[in-house]
Amino acid sequence: MKKILCIIFCLFIFVGCETKTGNEFEKEDFTVISIDESIPETGILDSFIDSIKYIPLETNKESMIHSITRFEVIDEKIVIFDKPGKSVLVFNSEGRFLHKIGKIGTGYDEFLDIRSIATDESKNRIYLFDQMQSAVLEFDIAGNFIDKTYFNNIFFSYFKKSNDKIYCFMHNRPYKRNFYDLICFEQNEVEKMYFPFSKKDDNFWFLPQYPFYIFNNQLNFVDIFSGRTFVISDNPVPGYLIDFGQKQMPLKYRKHKDLFFENKNDFAYLTLEFLENEKYLQFSYHWGKDIFNCLFIKNENKAIKIRNPYNWQERVPALFVKPSFAKDNYFISVFNNLQCVNLRKISKRLKDQQLANVVKNIDIGSNPVLIMYFLK
Numbered sequence: 001m002k003k004i005l006c007i008i009f010c011l012f013i014f015v016g017c018e019t020k021t022g023n024e025f026e027k028e029d030f031t032v033i034s035i036d037e038s039i040p041e042t043g044i045l046d047s048f049i050d051s052i053k054y055i056p057l058e059t060n061k062e063s064m065i066h067s068i069t070r071f072e073v074i075d076e077k078i079v080i081f082d083k084p085g086k087s088v089l090v091f092n093s094e095g096r097f098l099h100k101i102g103k104i105g106t107g108y109d110e111f112l113d114i115r116s117i118a119t120d121e122s123k124n125r126i127y128l129f130d131q132m133q134s135a136v137l138e139f140d141i142a143g144n145f146i147d148k149t150y151f152n153n154i155f156f157s158y159f160k161k162s163n164d165k166i167y168c169f170m171h172n173r174p175y176k177r178n179f180y181d182l183i184c185f186e187q188n189e190v191e192k193m194y195f196p197f198s199k200k201d202d203n204f205w206f207l208p209q210y211p212f213y214i215f216n217n218q219l220n221f222v223d224i225f226s227g228r229t230f231v232i233s234d235n236p237v238p239g240y241l242i243d244f245g246q247k248q249m250p251l252k253y254r255k256h257k258d259l260f261f262e263n264k265n266d267f268a269y270l271t272l273e274f275l276e277n278e279k280y281l282q283f284s285y286h287w288g289k290d291i292f293n294c295l296f297i298k299n300e301n302k303a304i305k306i307r308n309p310y311n312w313q314e315r316v317p318a319l320f321v322k323p324s325f326a327k328d329n330y331f332i333s334v335f336n337n338l339q340c341v342n343l344r345k346i347s348k349r350l351k352d353q354q355l356a357n358v359v360k361n362i363d364i365g366s367n368p369v370l371i372m373y374f375l376k
Contacts, residue, residue, distance in 0.1 A: 030228060030241035033296055033303060035268070035285065041305040048280070048295070050376045054335075054358045055095040057367035063089060063097035065367045068334050070210060072119040072126075073327060075141050078370065079126055081117045088117060088128060090141065095370070099143045101126055109145035111137055118161040121214075127161050136166065149187060160212040162219040165191065167232060169211045169221075182211075182221055182232070194236055195223075213326070215276045224270040225249050240281070244268035247287065275326035279375060282323055282331060323373070335369040337362055 057065065057080070069083035077098070078091040088101040102111055112132040119126055124141040136159075138146040149166075159168045166185045182194040211222050219232045220239060226249075227242035247268035266288065274283045281296040293306045323331035340362035343350070350356040358369060 025228075025236075025238050027241060027243070029238040031239065032241050032243050033281070034243045034245070035287075035294065035303060036245055036247075037287075039294075039303045039305055048297070048376050049373050051374045052352075052354070053372040053374070054354060055091075055093070055370040055372065056358055056362065057091055057095045057370065058097040059365070059367040060097060062100070063091075063367065065089065068324075068336075068368055070117060071325060071332075071334075071370075072117070073325060073332070074119050074121045074126075075124045077141055079117070079119060079141075081114070083114065086114060088114065088126065090143070101139050101143050102128060102137060102145070108148060109137070116159055118159050118166075120161045125161070127159075127166075129159055151185070160214070160219055162214070162232075167212070167219060167221075184232075192234070194221075194232070210273060213273075213275060220276070222270070222274045224274075227270050229274065242270060242283070242285065244285075244287075273324055275323060275331065277326045277328060277330070277375070279329070280326075280331075282326065329375050331373045331375070333371045333373070335371055337364055337366045337368060340366070340369055 055078070057063070057078075064085070065080060065082050066085040067082060068080055070081045072079045076093045078093070078095075079101070080089045080091065082089065086104060090098045090101060092098055102109070104111060106112070111128055111130040113130060114128050115131040116129045117127060118129075125146065126139045126141065128137045128139070129135075130137060133150070134152065135148055135150045137148050140146060159166055161167075164186070168183050168185065183190060184192040184194070211224075213220050213222070221230045221232050221236070223229075227244065229239035229241075230236040231239050244267070249267040249269040268285055268287045270283055270285050275281070279298055281298065282294070283296075284291060284293045294303055295306055296303045323333045325332040340359045341364055343355070344359040344362065347356040347359055350359075362369065
C-alpha cells in the first residue's frame with residue numbers, strides 16, 4: 001500500500017512539473033531587470049556605438065514600399081514585409097533591389113493576403129502566412145516556391161519558424177475553444193500549446209506587438225504586459241523579467257481591455273520590440289503617460305534610458321531609440337522618407353556628413369533608409 005501511495009505521489013509531482021506552461025513561474029525563476037525612475041538617462045550614444053552604416057533602399061517601379069511592417073536579415077539579404085503593399089521584397093546588403101517573393105493570385109504557389117512572415121536562416125527559407133487561405137507558403141531566398149502547408153482555418157497574428165516547427169501567436173482567436181498565447185505546429189498538426197487561459201473571456205486581447213525574437217539560435221517569446229520573456233523549448237524556460245516595482249501592470253488588465261484603457265496611465269508595461277544580441281537588450285516601455293526606451297548592458301547588469309536627442313546636430317540620430325532588428329553585434333532602425341526629408345532641410349548643419357549625404361538624395365517618393373548601428 002505504501003509503495004502504491006509513493007508511486008501515485010511521484011506521478012503527481014512529475015505531471016505537475018510537466019504541465020508547467022509559463023503562467024506558474026515565480027519572479028525568482030527569471031533574470032530580473034529592475035526599472036524605476038532613478039535609472040540614468042543619456043542622449044549621446046557614442047559610448048557604445050562603434051560605427052553606423054546607412055542603407056538607402058533602392059527606389060524604382062518594382063521596389064516601391066508603402067510601409068515596412070517587418071524585416072529580417074538572412075544570407076546577407078534584407079527581406080522586407082510590406083503589409084499595406086501586399087508584398088515581400090528582397091534587397092542586398094547595400095540596399096539594391098533584387099526581387100519579390102511570390103505574387104498575388106489563386107494558384108497553388110500564390111497568396112491572397114499576407115498576414116505575417118518568418119524566416120529560417122539555417123535553410124535560407126522565407127515563409128509567408130496567407131490568412132485568407134489559412135496556409136503558409138515556403139520560398140527560398142531567390143524567390144523559388146518550395147512548398148505550401150494548410151492549417152485548417154487556424155488564424156494567427158504572428159509566427160516564427162524554428163527547428164522545423166512553426167510557433168504561432170494566437171492573438172485573440174481560440175484554438176478549439178481553448179485560449180493559448182502560443183501554439184507549436186509540426187507540419188499542420190498541433191504539437192504543443194503554451195500559456196493557457198483557464199476560461200473563455202470575451203474581452204481577451206493583446207496589443208499589436210511582434211512577440212518573438214531569435215537569440216543564440218533559440219526562439220524567445222515576449223509577453224508585453226507581464227514584462228516576461230521565455231525561451232521556448234519542450235517547456236517554456238524563464239528568461240528575463242522587467243520589474244517595474246509598484247508600477248507593474250497587474251495581469252488582470254491583460255485580459256480586460258476596458259480595465260486596461262481605464263488604468264493604463266497608472267502603470268508601466270513593455271511596448272514595441274524587445275531585442276537582444278550578445279551584449280545588449282533593447283526595449284521600450286510605458287511609464288504612466290510617458291514612453292521610454294531602455295538599453296540594458298548585460299555584462300554590467302546596468303539599464304540606461306535613451307532619450308530622443310532633439311538636437312539633430314548630434315552625431316548619432318534619434319533613430320536608435322526604436323530599432324526593429326538585432327543580430328550579432330548590431331541593431332537596425334528604419335528611417336522613413338518623411339524623416340529623411342525633414343532632415344534634408346537642415347543637412348548643412350548636420351555633423352554626421354554621411355547622414356547629410358544620404359538625406360540629400362531622398363524625397364517624399366523614396367523608399368526608407370535603414371540604419372545599422374554596430375556596437376562596441
